[in-house]
Amino acid sequence: MALAVAIAVVACPFPAVAQAPIRIPVQAGATLDRDSVTVGDVVRLTVRVRAPRNATINFPAAVDSLGPVQSLEPPAVRDGADTVDAADRIAVYRLSPWDVGRLQIKLGDVLVQTDDDERRVTLPLPTLFVRSVLPADTALRIPKPARPLLEPREPMPWWWWALAAAVLAIVLGVWWWLRRRRAGAAHTGDPFADAEAAFDRLERLRLVDAGEPGRHAALMTDVARRYLAARFPQGSLANTSRELQEALRGVGTVPHDRLARLFAAVDPIKFAAAPVAPGEARALGAEARGIVRA
Numbered sequence: 281m282a283l284a285v286a287i288a289v290v291a292c293p294f295p296a297v298a299q300a301p302i303r304i305p306v307q308a309g310a311t312l313d314r315d316s317v318t319v320g321d322v323v324r325l326t327v328r329v330r331a332p333r334n335a336t337i338n339f340p341a342a343v344d345s346l347g348p349v350q351s352l353e354p355p356a357v358r359d360g361a362d363t364v365d366a367a368d369r370i371a372v373y374r375l376s377p378w379d380v381g382r383l384q385i386k387l388g389d390v391l392v393q394t395d396d397d398e399r400r401v402t403l404p405l406p407t408l409f410v411r412s413v414l415p416a417d418t419a420l421r422i423p424k425p426a427r428p429l430l431e432p433r434e435p436m437p438w439w440w441w442a443l444a445a446a447v448l449a450i451v452l453g454v455w456w457w458l459r460r461r462r463a464g465a466a467h468t469g470d471p472f473a474d475a476e477a478a479f480d481r482l483e484r485l486r487l488v489d490a491g492e493p494g495r496h497a498a499l500m501t502d503v504a505r506r507y508l509a510a511r512f513p514q515g516s517l518a519n520t521s522r523e524l525q526e527a528l529r530g531v532g533t534v535p536h537d538r539l540a541r542l543f544a545a546v547d548p549i550k551f552a553a554a555p556v557a558p559g560e561a562r563a564l565g566a567e568a569r570g571i572v573r574a
Contacts, residue, residue, distance in 0.1 A: 304399040306331050306392050316409045319380060322352065325373040327403060329390055330366050336393045339371040344386035348379035349408060377410045471510035475572045478503040482565070493561030498550040500565035501542060507572045508534070521547055535574050542567050 307330040317323055329337050342351035352374040360368030377383055384407055389400040479500065487496035505524065509515040512534075514527045521543035528534045545564055548554035556564075 304331060304335060304392050304394055304397055306390075306399060306401050308390060308401045308403055310387075310403050310405050312406050312408060315406065316411060317377065318411055318413050319378060320376060323375050323377075323408065325375055325385065325387075325405075327355075327371045327373070327387075327390070328360060328368070329371075329392070329401065330360075330368050331392045332394060333362075333365055333367050334394060335367055337367065337369045338391040338393070339369075340388035340390070343373065343375060344388075347386040348383045349375050349377045349385050352376055375408075377408060380410045380412045383408045383410055471507050472572065474510070475503055475507040478506075479569050479572075488558045488561050493558045494549045494553065494556050497546050497556060497561040497564040497568075500568040501546040501550070504539075504542070504568040504571050533574070535571055538567065538571055538574070542571065 313324045355371040
């Protein structure tokens, strides 16, 4: 009979009972170091959470950025008074208000996690009173109305545009006249006169005295090259020094030996930045002028 009862118990097991989820026991609180400040003052919000020893406590990174109380930096988290069975964590937030009145601090939930479960803890946050620094008779603050993103602007009157166009036309006319005047003064149509004027301008620059003897010699030689290219049709500014000498080989009025020596001395200065003494630079410039006058 006993064996039959045992078989009956095994064959008809007891119905399973659903277990209620185990919530993580958490103690949490928040305090302010002072509850009355002015706009821009710094206050410290201290949040303290106690959870089981093996739990991980995650604090919010900052208060709500859209609220009237802003976080100045991420919270400073430190350990509290841990025990054998509980972990104690403290987070300190540095806050600053930008509005007046009694303000509600908006902070997200604290997330507590274990190997088996997690729990979000909503903190009971204190309010912060921000007093006005205005006198008592102006404490009633009336905010200005919201400004549109793009304010409409009145169109400029027609006479302003006409005046601007007239000024622009005058400036362009003066610039064109000065340019034509300088171009007419710089180029007379006579290669020799143009070369003499260019030599005089370079001499007035006193490049040798300014510490640029190589530039003086190169520019004086370029004036001679321009003279030869303008004076003789077979010459061209596109020619190299050797090509220009070959093109002018049959011209009897050109001092070929002096021209070859001038190009041989100036080309290293012009293209390779070879050093040259001030006296030698003056001599090369005088030689370029002498070739034009020959």
